[in-house]
Amino acid sequence: GENVEQHPSTLSVQEGDSAVIKCTYSDSASNYFPWYKQELGKRPQLIIDIRSNVGEKKDQRIAVTLNKTAKHFSLHITETQPEDSAVYFCAASLSGYSTLTFGKGTMLLVSP
Amino acid sequence: SQTIHQWPATLVQPVGSPLSLECTVEGTSNPNLYWYRQAAGRGLQLLFYSVGIGQISSEVPQNLSASRPQDRQFILSSKKLLLSDSGFYLCAWSFKDSLYNSPLHFGNGTRLTVT
Secondary structure: OOOEEEEOOEEEEEOOOOEEEEEEEOOOOOOEEEEEEEOOOOOOEEEEEEEOOOOEEEEOOEEEEEEOOOOEEEEEEOOOOHHHOEEEEEEEEOOOOOOOEEOOOEEEEEEO | OOEEEEEOOEEEEOOOOOEEEEEEEEOOOOOEEEEEEEOOOOOOEEEEEEEEOOEEEEOOOOOEEEEEEEOOEEEEEEOOOOHHHOEEEEEEEEOOOOOOOOOOEEOOOEEEEEO
């Protein structure tokens, strides 16, 4: 089955800096890669996703890049703010008939 | 628009007691439904998922079970809780899409403490 590795497990940045979280996947047939943000005690919420037919997607301060050859995808957050502090999960899936495989999460801490 | 309801929000149960958590989805038909568990400070563990009424797939063998008695209702149960069942339980739904997986939409979760 699919395996997703996520790094780093913890990331501390200063407000205004950029943050990058990286994930690698094992199955080259995977075609859907979402990112979820989970604030303390809350539910995970989708922040951005990308399909395998696209190399990059942006939404304001958030961007995701996908390198299918290397089988990795990354989340980029620019101009970080304290409210960006949360746990971020990446995930991958093979098709609409398969379930998502999640990474183990990255705790992002943004200091003012 | 679609909404997902999950209850209760918190639950404290003694070891050996039964469990029933319920989740309902509104605003869509025939969704995929999921139960996830999250231990403190840990990742998301898929417990069960369902593609239709009465169709349940189990990902992890344990003393939990799931049922889908109606199209938009998903229930997580246990006959006898263990201490290790403590955690944050999340119900989720997604649209069906044969080609690409579609985003998961999570409920607010149930924080279960087994004492």
